[in-house]
Amino acid sequence: xxxxxxxxxxxxxxxxxxxxxxxxxxxxxxxxxxxxxxxxxxxxxxxxxxxxxxxxxxxxxxxxxxxxxxxxxxxxxxxxxxxxxxxxxxxxxxxxxxxxxxxxxxxxxxxxxxx
Amino acid sequence: xxxxxxxxxxxxxxxxxxxxxxxxxxxxxxxxxxxxxxxxxxxxxxxxxxxxxxxxxxxxxxxxxxxxxxxxxxxxxxxxxxxxxxxxxxxxxxxxxxxxxxxxxxxxxxxxxx
Numbered sequence: 001x002x003x004x005x006x007x008x009x010x011x012x013x014x015x016x017x018x019x020x021x022x023x024x025x026x027x028x029x030x031x032x033x034x035x036x037x038x039x040x041x042x043x044x045x046x047x048x049x050x051x052x053x054x055x056x057x058x059x060x061x062x063x064x065x066x067x068x069x070x071x072x073x074x075x076x077x078x079x080x081x082x083x084x085x086x087x088x089x090x091x092x093x094x095x096x097x098x099x100x101x102x103x104x105x106x107x108x109x110x111x112x113x114x115x
Numbered sequence: 116x117x118x119x120x121x122x123x124x125x126x127x128x129x130x131x132x133x134x135x136x137x138x139x140x141x142x143x144x145x146x147x148x149x150x151x152x153x154x155x156x157x158x159x160x161x162x163x164x165x166x167x168x169x170x171x172x173x174x175x176x177x178x179x180x181x182x183x184x185x186x187x188x189x190x191x192x193x194x195x196x197x198x199x200x201x202x203x204x205x206x207x208x209x210x211x212x213x214x215x216x217x218x219x220x221x222x223x224x225x226x227x228x229x
Contacts, residue, residue: 004157100171101148101216105150108157
């Protein structure tokens with residue numbers, strides 16, 4: 001049972017344009033969501049997060065939007081740069097309800113930003 | 116170093132052998148997690164440590180998998196009688212708080228079982 005889904009395995013955008021990565025979840029107990037970025041042969045690195053009490057969080061070129069009623073979140077990267085090319089993972093946790101903080105990850109979306 | 120380190124970076128073993136994977140978390144981080152990533156899949160939770168105890172082992176796939184943590188620091192993941200389906204990248208993460216929302220990952224150990 002895939003509780004966090006990233007339905008697009010890959011995405012290709014032109015440098016300078018917007019990249020939109022999508023993520024859906026099924027468990028209504030999730031209240032904290034994160035995006036991680038992963039380069040080959042490296043561990044994932046934290047990018048941005050959002051609590052369920054918010055619907056938007058922005059950090060520089062990166063913005064995460066949360067639609068709780070649709071159980072959907074998205075990551076917007078504007079403007080996209082070639083160095084953004086990587087695999088992006090969406091993750092969710094039960095946050096304050098959880099005693100462990102374990103993260104449930106989606107399958108990842110490979111983003112390619114073309115110069 | 117300041118980050119999470121893991122060793123070895125690569126491990127090739129024969130089916131049926133035992134392997135040990137090591138994780139050195141960021142100093143002072145009380146929470147430690149093991150995940151694995153199989154080819155083309157997302158990261159799958161294995162086990163969570165708070166200090167030296169493991170209150171959540173729910174992700175361990177079978178009793179061939181075990182893990183321990185000593186001194187509130189280093190952790191070892193052991194896989195006994197390895198099978199080909201155990202082939203994956205095993206990732207360790209640490210966090211400064213028990214909720215674990217900010218998890219810092221190591222580079223992983225790529226395990227190949229022939």
